[in-house]
Amino acid sequence: KQEVTQIPAALSVPEGENLVLNCSFTDSAIYNLQWFRQDPGKGLTSLLLIQSSQREQTSGRLNASLDKSSGRSTLYIAASQPGDSATYLCAVPAGGGATNKLIFGTGTLLAVQP
Amino acid sequence: GAVVSQHPSWVICKSGTSVKIECRSLDFQATTMFWYRQFPKQSLMLMATSNEGSKATYEQGVEKDKFLINHASLTLSTLTVTSAHPEDSSFYICSAASNEQFFGPGTRLTVL
Numbered sequence: 001k002q003e004v005t006q007i008p009a010a011l012s013v014p015e016g017e018n019l020v021l022n023c024s025f026t027d028s029a030i031y032n033l034q035w036f037r038q039d040p041g042k043g044l045t046s047l048l049l050i051q052s053s054q055r056e057q058t059s060g061r062l063n064a065s066l067d068k069s070s071g072r073s074t075l076y077i078a079a080s081q082p083g084d085s086a087t088y089l090c091a092v093p094a095g096g097g098a099t100n101k102l103i104f105g106t107g108t109l110l111a112v113q114p
Numbered sequence: 115g116a117v118v119s120q121h122p123s124w125v126i127c128k129s130g131t132s133v134k135i136e137c138r139s140l141d142f143q144a145t146t147m148f149w150y151r152q153f154p155k156q157s158l159m160l161m162a163t164s165n166e167g168s169k170a171t172y173e174q175g176v177e178k179d180k181f182l183i184n185h186a187s188l189t190l191s192t193l194t195v196t197s198a199h200p201e202d203s204s205f206y207i208c209s210a211a212s213n214e215q216f217f218g219p220g221t222r223l224t225v226l
Contacts, residue, residue: 034214043120043207043219044158089157101148102215104157 002027002094006105013080014113021075021108023090028068034102035064035075036089044089048075080112116142118210120218127198128226135193135221137208143188144210149181152205152220164191198225 003026013019023033032051036044048057048064050073056065063076073090087107093100117140127133137147145166150158162183163171170183182194191210195202203225209215 032214036217041205041220041222044217046217049214091158101160101163102158102209103160107157 002030002092002103004090004092004103004105006088006090006108008108009106010109010111012111012113015080015082017080017112018076018078019080019110021077021088021110023073023075023105025071025073025092028071030068030092031095031100032093033064033066033073034091035062035073036091038087038089038107040086047088077110080110082112082114085110085112116140116210116212116216118208118216118218120206120208120221122221123219124222124224126224126226129199130197132194132196133198133223135195135206135208135223137191137193137210137218139189139210139212139216142210142212144212145188146211147185147191148209148211148215149183149191149193150207150209152207158207161193195223198223200225 005024007022034049035047037047038044050057050066061078066073087109089107090105091102094103119138121136147164149161151161152158160173161176164183164185166185166188172178185191205220205222207220208218
């Protein structure tokens, strides 16, 4: 059974710092891995999706890496801003396809202090 | 990009009443939709997989007679919480799948 965990559970940093969020999964046979952002009381915003054949994906100040063999993904946020404050979730499909149900990590609550 | 809507965005109801939540894919067809539930300060947990034209598949521990799911068309799935109780108060989020999953904005249910 696939399990997804994220560390740290919470993180507080001053504005401008670079930071790394971690995601671990127990079954390395994943189809892809996705990072989401969730603001309080809101739905999910997809940030980056990494296919199993890829090593990383970049979007603006965000960079996500994937190491299937070790069951890890990291989300790197450069030059953090107060607007980056949110909960960050990683998720992998439960089965072998892209449209299978997603198993979510436990989330990292990020606070960027101005 | 693909857009998924949910209605209502929030609802408050009395204990014992039923509440229907709609999930629509606005610009694409989705043969599969998923319903997730999120309790405060917790991650999303899948409740059920909704397949157009067939019965939903429920996750272990989710009561199918309490959480009725109907997926009548390729763009609409509904979740009905029957005889709601305060412990059903939660944030319900749906997603619709094409080549990847797209999430709705969520529905905040509060049962008094």
